[in-house]
Amino acid sequence: MAEITISLPDGSQRSLVEGATATTLAESIGSRLAKAAVAAVVNGEEWDLGRELPADATVAIITADSDEGRHVLRHSTAHVLAQAVIQLFPGAKYSIGPAINDGFYYDFELPDGRTFNEADLASIDARMREIMKANQPFVRDELPAADALKVFADQPYKCEIIERVSTGAADNDDATEVGSGETISVYRNTPEFVDLCRGPHVPGTGRLGHFKLMKVAGAYWRGNEKGPMLQRIYGTAWESKAALDEHLHRLEEAEKRDHRKLATELDLLSFPQELGGGLAVWHPKGAIVRKLMEDYSRERHTNGGYQFVFTPHLANANLFETSGHLGWYKDGMYPPMEMDNGTYYMKPMNCPMHCLIFRSRQRSYRELPLRLFELGTVYRYERAGTLHGLMRIRGFTQDDSHIFCMPEQAAEEIKSLLDFVISVLKAFGFTDFTANLSTKDPAKYAGDDDAWDVATDALRAALEDYGLEYKIKEGDAAFYGPKIDIDVKDAIGRTWQLSTIQYDFNLPERFELEFVGADSARHRPIMLHRALFGSVERFFGVLVEHYAGAFPAWMAPLQAKVLPVAAAHQEYAEHVAKRLEQEGFRVDVADANDQLGKRIRAAKMEKIPYVLVVGDDDMAMNTVGVNPRGGEVERGVGLDEFVARLHDEIAGQLANV
C-alpha cells in the first residue's frame, strides 16, 4: 500500500498509509491526543478529522481544550440545537448559528409567530441530549448551488444565504455558514437534518455534551432593524464538565459584582424612576468615592501640565453647526430648546467649547502644547433599549482633555500621554493593558493622506515605544483622525475599553484655529482628544465591579469602623475614632446597642477595610483589636501603630504608578 508523508507542527514527519485521516494521525501519535481531538488544521485550513489527508500535507490536530477546539464544539452544538428545534417545532425555519465567545447561538423563525419560553428551553435541552446520545455522525458534502437550493427548498433563510454566496455577495455573517468557492458545503446528521456549513465539525454528536442553553432573545435577521425579528437561543458549551462549571461559576461571580446591585447594597447611588432612564443620583457614600477619583485625577492633571477650564452644559445651535455635530450626530443629541430667538442644545461633547477657548485670543507657538482639561458633563440621547446602569447612561461626566499642538510636537505629546494615561489607570488597581490602533477608513475620511500617515505613525510609535501590546483595527477610525483605545482587564478577566487618544484634523479646520509660529506666519494646530476614565460614571461602575465593591483603603467610603465591645467602652471608641479622623481617615463608631457579632457582620457586609473592636484590654493599653477585610484578627495593636500602618497602606496604593 502506498504511503503519504505528513509534517507536524514541531517539524517532524510521519508516514501514514494512503487514505489516512487526521483521526488516524492523532491515534498514531497517542491515544490521549486522539481522544482530545475535535478537528485538524490541514495545510492552513480547518478540516474535519475524518477527511482523507492529501500527500505531503502539514497537519496540526485541534484539541477540545484550545480556543479553536472549543469553537468547533460550540458550532457543532449549535447544529444539534437546530436539529432539536426542527424536531420539536415542525415548520420552524432556521437561519444562522455561529460559535461566539464562550458559546453559541442559533436564530429561528417559528410558525405562526410563536416564541420560545423557559419551558421550551428545558425540552429543547432534553432533545439535544438525546441527539448527542445517539452519536449521529457529521457528514460533510459539497454541492453545486443549484442542488443546495433544492435541499433547502423550504428554508428561505438558507436559500437567501446560498443565493448571496453564489452571486458573490456574501458578507461576514455568511462566512461562518459557507466558505467561498464554487460549491456549497453542508453537514448532514440524519437523513432529515442537514445544515449549511463551512465546518469543521466534530466527527459525531456523541463528542458533545457539556453545554447549557442560557436564554432566549429577539434578534434581527442579518442585524437589520427593518427586517424580520427572529428568535435567538443562546447557549454555552465546553470541553469538559469542569470547564462548563467553571464558566457558570464565573457568570455567577460577575453577577455578584454587578455595579447596579452593589450600588444598592452599598448605598452608593440610585436610578430613581422619577428622574427618567439613564440618569443617576449619587448618594453620600458613592459621592465620596467619586470625589476621591476626581480629586486624584485633578491632582495628576495639575502635575501633568494641564490647565483647568469650565464650560456650560448648553450651547446655541450655531456652535454645533460649526463643529459639525448637528450634521452627523443630531440623533444622539437631546432635542432642541427654542429660546431667546435661538435654538439651544445640551452639549454632547466638550470639544467645541474648548476650541472656543483656544480661539478666544491670538495664540503663540510658545504656548503649545496647550492642554485644556475639564470634568465636563455631557448629555447624549442614548436609545432606551441601550441603557445599562452606569455603563451606558444619558448624562455623564468626561475627564476630557484637548491638547492643541504643532504637528511636529504630536508624536512626543502622544508618547507622554500614553505614559500618563497608564500611570493613572495603575493607581486604580489595573495592571493589564492592551491597546487598539484604529486606522483610516478609506471610504470615509477627512484630511490628506500624508497627514493621516504622519498621525498614524505617531500613534504607532508611541505604542511601540511604550511596549504596549496592540491590535490594529483597519478602517475603524473616525473620519477626522486615527486613534488609540486602551483596554484594561479587570479582576475577573473581563476587558473594558476605557481611555482613548484621538487625533483630530477636522475641528481645527472647522473652527479655523491658528497660532503664530516662530516664522511669524499663521499655522493650524493639531488637536488631540483624550479621555482617561472615559466617563467618570462608567469608570466608577468598572471600579465597583473590579473590586466587587471592596474598594482599596485609599478610596473606600469608610476606612474603619470602631466597635465598642460594650457600652462601657463607648467613650474610648469615640476617642479612637476622633484620633483617626484627625489623621484624615474616614471612620465611624457602631454603638453597643446590638450584639458585637451582629455589628461585625454588618460592618463586613459594608466591605469596610478595617473593623476595630475595642474593650477593656484596649482601654487599659491604648490599643485596638484589628479585624481587616479579608484577613486575620489581630488583638492589642497600639493605636499609633495602627495609624502608621494605615498611612503606609494608603501611600503604597497610590505610589504604585
Add this chain to the structure above:
RNA sequence: GCCCAGGUAGCUCAGUCGGUAGAGCAACGCACUCGUAAUGCGUAGGUCAGGAGUUCGAUUCUCCUCUUGGGCUCCA
C-alpha cells in the same frame, strides 16, 4: 426603536384557580452589655407601577401606558 421576561414593604422575594396581601433582612421601641460574621420580644411600614375594560367584586383576567432586566440594533 424592536423581541422576550418582569414590576407586590427600604432590600430580597412568596402569594392570591377573582373576595383589597405575607416572610426574611433593614428601620423603630423595650430588654440583654456582649472580645470578632445574624440575642429575644414587640411596633410600624404596601392605592400589589399607572390607566381603562370585563365582573356583584380586579393586586389576580384582558388591553393600553410607563418602567426595569436580558438580547438585537446603535455607540459620531
